[in-house]
Amino acid sequence: MSAVVDDIVRRLSVVAEGDAGIAGKVMKFDGGEDGVVVIDATVRPAKISSTDRPADCTVMMAAPALRQIVTGEGSCGATYMRFVRGVEGQQGLAVLVQPLLRRAAAAAAQAPR
């Protein structure tokens, strides 16, 4: 697990609330050698971790690209288009989880620099 994944998990954990838009499901971003970011919405509030486990939807994208979304450096739609290498399982979860990613980006924008 890399420092980038650590940072993403920390940022998402701060803003995770309720079912994260994917009630009852588990969603995973697979960043290859950097590790994984798992959003577990089988519990409330959704739990964010870097511990690998089976998921209902897995999005393969480099961790630095995912970090761009959660820090607000790139929009979800455009970054997905450019950097997603593959999607497995229930594809729609990848879109439904985006409000959580945007909340992290909004929090980053408000954070003192």
Add this chain to the structure above:
Amino acid sequence: MSAALSKAAPESRHPTAFVDRIVRNAWYVSAFRSEVGQALLPRKILGQPIVMYRTAAGRLVAMRDSCPHRFMPLSRGRLYKDGVRCMYHGALYDETGKCIEVPSQHEIPAKCFVKTYPTAEVERWVWIWMGDPDKADPALIPDKKYLGMGTEGFRSVDIKHRVGQARYHLCNENLIDDTHVTFLHMGQFESGGRVHTPPETTQIDRWVRTRWFDPDEKISNYFKMEFDVDYDRAPRALVGHFCAPATHCVWIEVYDPKNPDKMPKTLRIAFCFTPESDTTTHMFVCESRNYRTENAEWDEFMRESFHMIQSQDLHAVEGIEYVMQNSHELPEEVSFRADASVLRARRLINEMLDKEAAP
């Protein structure tokens, strides 16, 4: 545009190289309906600054954005009852453009009026007619059934208005010619088979229709998420509609490979490329979909991803515009077989221009 370019590029060779080839007797989109309220909205359409607003009763007004007294933009004035007051010397115009008050004198000069333009509101767009007002027939507004907006079972999303630094012909032709998708939008949409397969091209009334159908198309990662499908390959249709001079709708239909008779997941993207000036273009876009219609999350995803695709298109057409404006001379244009639809669209526009020029 330089005189040198005009000389070097005879009309027959470069239909898009001339700056004065804007059809005026046609309906163009001037705004999203949601943009126009009880506030003054300035916008330049076909080279003319106009100002739009709504009266208290909700009627839409579009008038020339200049006071006939000293040409102060009326959009820098104030709404007053259902009219506009120029905040330079105070002249007040009603919603028909008639001057009804000049604070510094009692009589109103006969020539003191502001030109207004015919408008129509259809679904999510405001249409405007900048040409001969006697010819402004609402029946000439492109048929909304092709545009997706207001279709039962579809949810529509407005895409943020942008202005492209390229003439509207280039925007039209970029959209009609879908063989660019494989290269300009590499990897985002499809496998590239479309380049090798000529489309079916038909003309229905004023619409040029092109249709590609691939019974076993590779579905890109982006399309899997956008259409919420989990298959790697599926039958897919891409249907382009063009209504001269500036309206388009692209239909993308993804069929379930296990049940191809089922209604496909369909995205209808309506465009109007309204000339702002000879070399710049307003881009009005509305996307309508028949899947995930209850999920607002899709709206934002579509807006963001479309913004990126549109930026790639602008990268091309603004580059071409630069070449056109800055080349001392241009060689004769070369067309490929796949340009049949583009050439047909040019003919339609030229027919409209010829009709306008006829005595």
